[in-house]
């Protein structure tokens with residue numbers, strides 16, 4: 001799963017990316033090679049099931065602190081959004097290439113309105129961040145339109161000569177965008193294009209379909225950043241009214257980064273996502289002041305810095321995934337004695353059989369039954385899983 005951080009310049013993307021991916025390498029043993037500096041690993045925070053079994057887990061990847069499990073998710077800082085990116089302006093094509101890999105987008109906006117259209121700093125409250133929300137969507141919609149248009153003439157003429165199902169042809173042609181055939185079927189119906197021959201679609205129809213496809217394949221969450229600045233709270237409330245269909249989460253990336261860094265240097269104890277921290281080391285006057293500011297203006301007012309909330313909502317709500325642990329009824333440890341070492345993210349409503357395949361293809365192929373570990377109940381392949389379930393797979397060896 002890959003989360004792409006996007007937005008215009010100076011809204012705080014890199015700060016958000018750093019805050020979300022900063023980790024204690026010692027504890028978060030994640031087997032990844034840094035291929036590019038803008039790729040990193042962030043974490044979904046889930047109350048660990050180890051607590052329910054009165055034990056302490058030993059995560060293979062990610063980490064568990066105070067029975068809060070931090071599950072790795074890949075994050076990419078997609079820099080380079082400028083007006084006209086879809087036409088290749090700025091780092092346009094590289095930008096779109098990075099973007100294309102993402103399963104979900106975090107759109108970082110400067111909620112205080114202190115960054116103008118061009119990404120330059122201005123007085124708080126002088127730029128309307130609602131414009132940024134519209135701007136990114138338009139940019140993405142034009143990009144999708146371009147992808148559809150390029151092969152359209154040839155492609156639509158070719159399909160007109162066959163009897164192949166329209167949804168099937170569309171899916172085959174544009175599968176690179178991450179669609180499924182069912183998704184395309186649904187989108188065709190919703191855009192009222194299901195009975196229209198592909199070679200008769202006009203520009204407006206292509207745009208309408210592209211927009212629907214963009215929304216389905218690039219679900220988005222808005223990180224209303226710089227919540228620590230004046231005007232931000234007011235703007236946040238207004239944006240929520242103006243865009244009721246969007247998931248908008250307020251955050252202060254700079255605060256999260258400061259807290260994580262202070263924790264890393266043992267100056268404070270802070271669990272990402274918490275509404276508090278405790279001082280445990282020596283602080284100089286400047287650090288004291290900075291932390292005090294975060295405490296009163298961010299944590300006390302908003303309940304957290306919001307960065308963890310963005311990641312959590314992106315995975316659990318926008319992508320609608322659940323976390324499921326493999327585990328045995330009689331033994332929660334693997335052969336090396338590691339307790340509940342793994343946890344998997346999978347789409348909500350996944351079944352016991354889906355889970356078996358996710359754990360290992362052989363488990364899926366030779367599935368016999370599963371056991372819902374907390375209740376010790378035997379369940380079949382169609383058993384629908386829930387967030388924080390622990391499941392034992394019984395397979396034929």
Ligand SMILES: Nc1nc2c(ncn2[C@@H]2O[C@H](COP(=O)(O)OP(=O)(O)O)[C@@H](O)[C@H]2O)c(=O)[nH]1
Nearest residue numbers: 009010011012013014015225226252253254255
């Ligand atoms: N007040 C405040 N400033 C922030 C916050 N996040 C980022 N910034 C500042 O905004 C500026 C741009 O940040 P950066 O992460 O480089 O933005 P990018 O161009 O979108 O990657 C820097 O001066 C950051 O320190 C925040 O939450 N609050």
Ligand SMILES: [Mg+2]
Nearest residue numbers: 013014015079
């Ligand atoms: Mg940046």
